[in-house]
Amino acid sequence: MATDPEHALDALSHELIHVLFADLFPDSVPPRWAEEGLALLNDPADKQARHRHDLRIALHTGNAIPLSRLFDSANDATVSQRAIYYGQSLSLADYLTQIDEPERFVQFVQACVESGHERALNTVYGIAGVADLERRWRRHALASLSRDGAGLVTTVRLAR
Template sequence: MSSHLVQPRADEVAQHCEALCRQLHETLLGEGKSRAWQPKCEVMLHPSRPSYMRAVGSGGTQTIGSSAIRIQSGKVLHRRIDLLAEDRSRALSALRHEMIHVLFAELFPEAAPPRWAEEGLALLHDSDDKRARHLNDLRQALETKTTIPLTRLFATADYPTGWQRAVFYGQSMSVVEYLTQLDASDEFLRFVKLCTETGHESALRTVYEIDSLDDFEHGWRQHILASLASKS
């Protein structure tokens, strides 16, 4: 059986980008309108996997979206999103994820934000079925007691390799989801910024009035177990 895939139109993607940017500024930063980016973000639509792979390299075998940002002396010099645009709805959903990465580069041009916070927020903006897969990876890690200790998760600078990568994704997404429902979304970005300046324990105290990492871990585990139980 062959499925009929509809590719997105370029003008539709451009409109979608502007609307998305406005929406993210509103929900994440509490700002009524988005700032005009200079330079603008290039969005490349690739009609086929080989064309996408030529642009993003060998890391693109498993993905349909990728972002590349060049920053020098605290200023963004270049930003670009590559999308494998074989299927309209998958491409537009990948765009939402990559836009979070581009937005984070704009917000944190000096010191890179914690990897878990950026990736976790991007994953929260993925499609329902992708989020369900990440949640399932986390469920398995909880069952086999292979979750990443939070001190290590918070200190992770690069994506883990092997099986820990799936745990990293599921756990990062869940921790960000927990934090964003503790308070307003713009408080989450204030917390991420403070993490880069004063460390996560002090940031947890200042923004969420959580006294220690142990208290935080306890709250997060209760939240995730309740949420998994409600879904099974």
């Protein structure tokens, strides 16, 4: 794949996010979901569609990862959960970069490093905390996934 110029360029904007984060956070480790979510958001549409598909299944089957666990960088996602982890991280980054300017997301990551998710959500986005974000994000995810394609509305209805 690395020798295929088209795919090499596809991967570039994703990898640039990792480079940018390494540059922005030289002495600290930003939340992994946030870095990966923003990187995935810069992947080509077909790749994103696969992650959204994984998330749709997870929401449908009740296997979405609680945000408190997703945000805990020490709690490494198991191999079986990795697809869900990527799908959720992408969807969360998507949501947070939609409710405010994408630059705010970087401020939010900075605030997470300094004072944790709970406070960062409040100060940067005016969201009461992780539980409040979980409610808002799920509503957003279900609505946007149902817009993604034909036949999915049924899936989302079942998940409620």
